[in-house]
Amino acid sequence: MKDDDFYESVSEAMITLTDISKLYQNGAVEVTAIKQISLNIKKGEFVSIMGPSGSGKSTLMNIIGCLDTQDSGSYELDGIQIESLQEKELDRVRNQKIGFIFQSFNLLPKQTILRNVELPMIYGLYSRKERVERAQLLLDKVGLGDRIKNRPNELSGGQRQRVAIARALAMNPSILLADEPTGNLDTASAADIMHLFSQLNEEGTTVILVTHDPQIADYGTRIVLFGDGEIRSDVRKTHDRNVGETSGLTREFWHRT
Amino acid sequence: MKILIENFEIAISSIFDHKLRSLLTIFGIVIGVGAVIGVVAIGRGGESMLKSNLAGQQENTLTIIYVPNTDDFTFEKEAPAYFSDKDIIALRTIDQIKQIYALNESTVDVTYYQNNSGASLKGIDRTYWNAVKANIIEGRAFTDEEWEGGKRVVSITERLAGKLGEELPPIGAGSIIYINNEPFEITGIYTSKSESDLGIIIPRSLWPVLYDNDNIQSVDVQTYNADQLELVSKKAVDVLNSTSTLDGHYEVLNQELFKTILTTVTRVMTSVVGGISSISLVVGGVGVMNMMLVSVTERTREIGIRKALGASYQNILIQFLIESMILTTLGGMAGIIIGLVFANVVAYFAEWPPLIDLPIIGIGVLFSMVIGIFFGLLPANRAARKKPIEALRYE
Ligand SMILES: Nc1ncnc2c1ncn2[C@@H]1O[C@H](COP(=O)(O)OP(=O)(O)O)[C@@H](O)[C@H]1O
Numbered sequence A: 001m002k003d004d005d006f007y008e009s010v011s012e013a014m015i016t017l018t019d020i021s022k023l024y025q026n027g028a029v030e031v032t033a034i035k036q037i038s039l040n041i042k043k044g045e046f047v048s049i050m051g052p053s054g055s056g057k058s059t060l061m062n063i064i065g066c067l068d069t070q071d072s073g074s075y076e077l078d079g080i081q082i083e084s085l086q087e088k089e090l091d092r093v094r095n096q097k098i099g100f101i102f103q104s105f106n107l108l109p110k111q112t113i114l115r116n117v118e119l120p121m122i123y124g125l126y127s128r129k130e131r132v133e134r135a136q137l138l139l140d141k142v143g144l145g146d147r148i149k150n151r152p153n154e155l156s157g158g159q160r161q162r163v164a165i166a167r168a169l170a171m172n173p174s175i176l177l178a179d180e181p182t183g184n185l186d187t188a189s190a191a192d193i194m195h196l197f198s199q200l201n202e203e204g205t206t207v208i209l210v211t212h213d214p215q216i217a218d219y220g221t222r223i224v225l226f227g228d229g230e231i232r233s234d235v236r237k238t239h240d241r242n243v244g245e246t247s248g249l250t251r252e253f254w255h256r257t
Numbered sequence B: 001m002k003i004l005i006e007n008f009e010i011a012i013s014s015i016f017d018h019k020l021r022s023l024l025t026i027f028g029i030v031i032g033v034g035a036v037i038g039v040v041a042i043g044r045g046g047e048s049m050l051k052s053n054l055a056g057q058q059e060n061t062l063t064i065i066y067v068p069n070t071d072d073f074t075f076e077k078e079a080p081a082y083f084s085d086k087d088i089i090a091l092r093t094i095d096q097i098k099q100i101y102a103l104n105e106s107t108v109d110v111t112y113y114q115n116n117s118g119a120s121l122k123g124i125d126r127t128y129w130n131a132v133k134a135n136i137i138e139g140r141a142f143t144d145e146e147w148e149g150g151k152r153v154v155s156i157t158e159r160l161a162g163k164l165g166e167e168l169p170p171i172g173a174g175s176i177i178y179i180n181n182e183p184f185e186i187t188g189i190y191t192s193k194s195e196s197d198l199g200i201i202i203p204r205s206l207w208p209v210l211y212d213n214d215n216i217q218s219v220d221v222q223t224y225n226a227d228q229l230e231l232v233s234k235k236a237v238d239v240l241n242s243t244s245t246l247d248g249h250y251e252v253l254n255q256e257l258f259k260t261i262l263t264t265v266t267r268v269m270t271s272v273v274g275g276i277s278s279i280s281l282v283v284g285g286v287g288v289m290n291m292m293l294v295s296v297t298e299r300t301r302e303i304g305i306r307k308a309l310g311a312s313y314q315n316i317l318i319q320f321l322i323e324s325m326i327l328t329t330l331g332g333m334a335g336i337i338i339g340l341v342f343a344n345v346v347a348y349f350a351e352w353p354p355l356i357d358l359p360i361i362g363i364g365v366l367f368s369m370v371i372g373i374f375f376g377l378l379p380a381n382r383a384a385r386k387k388p389i390e391a392l393r394y395e
């Protein structure tokens, strides 16, 4: 196919998921949160994952982000076979390879935003000087360079999410994972944040983003639809030609659910 | 190493972010360490005071006492004397004896012009005087002739001089005072270890001037070394008992033994009371553990965030251990200050030296650190073990 050829030519594998499953024990009931999911994501992609609540999107994101582990299946990230890693090595992968952005920001409330952005670099053993310089640089990049002494509660939701993005970028990760990053934001701030993601993607960062909102999903170059722990559809946009098509598809999805 | 310094910063900011809670957490440690330090300092002060107050502060000294028969007991005002110069001469025949200190004591009335005071009078020999090394601040020591009883001379304490000389004419070397209505000339004024001492020293040869007898009340003998104490006490008792015409008999009070017993007793008491107080340290440690457990639970989300950003088991463990250690060390230092203040107050009122040395303080600080680490282990391990995703989900 023409699309596949295009992607094959520009990028290599970043994420290879093969038959990934995850079960939860809810009392006596066993819930299969994701069922034998296989998914390949290449360097430089911007993947939007959509699907109804409870369809397993967060479960998958947590596995990709090494915050959780699958019950079966294999996961390769940037050439590393994740399920064979020791706990210590997993800590390092989380630190060096992954930038995770949460719906609820997850900043440390008592620390300044500069300190918050420094945090991954503390565990990454950067020197203080390097750390502060880089944190300042990243906060400049997300437009908060003059607020470094503020604490998270002195910022708006959109600003907090930008701090979280700066923090996620601190260790120069292979992928950015964002689980409903605009879920707590108003439309204007959401658009702001999405522009930032687009910009980062254009600069080469691989982005995987979970959202309910078709308009948000549209920022992605590939849209994966989830339902009941399985992938229902997986569509790549090629430049602007397919934008309408993809939007149509997501709209259709939303009408169905 | 870098991460250690970071953890100190994290711990300190977390402690100061929760000032009241931190204060309450370390309260038990403050009290515990304060009590232990206070008790130990007081115990050691008391021990040294008791020791220095023991008669015959010289090393390797035996006190010889006379134990009367029950019939001999009298209720006379003056203590009966049971040694004579003859006995002293007999004791001198024992080779191992280095010095003999003869001492008579009584309570007297002293008058200087219109001023009047009670005082404790000691009649001593020159050997005794030399051994005591009294510090003369005005006038001079007795001359050889005066020690032999050639003149009615006395030395008095600064304190007594102050009391007698409150009004004019000023008192000093050369002044005449009356002891039990007998005139004596002051040759020197000396300072006494005990500030409250209203003391007078006369050559023992002047004793008959006041008491019509030249008996000796008490005799201390000093040997060349501690090994000779046992032999000398046997010999001395034998010599005295064999020449005695009295009904009672002579015995030896072993000052060294007495000191040892005293030291043992005060040490045992100190360790018992200190041991009881250290239970409060354990209680304080458990308090810290409890607070740290609460804090770990409250900060589950923070732990989740840190882990999501790449913190390892060790990172989180050390963070919480350091926090707990800083808490207890701060508590320990506050406790040390409180304990020392307490010991000093007690020492001030009891008029003994508070014995506070650096080792006690060092051990106190070190011990509180260890308590922090020990009682921080369980909470810190609980924090560090948390799975990132579960910690992040915690509300
Ligand atoms: N910690 C958990 N314990 C039990 N069940 C869970 C847990 N997390 C998720 N699930 C279940 O797994 C399924 C997928 O959840 P999730 O991945 O959060 O979905 P989504 O993010 O798409 O809303 C749901 O049925 C949910 O109830």
Ligand SMILES: [Mg+2]
Residues within 6 Å of the ligand: A057, A058, A059
């Ligand atoms: Mg979700």
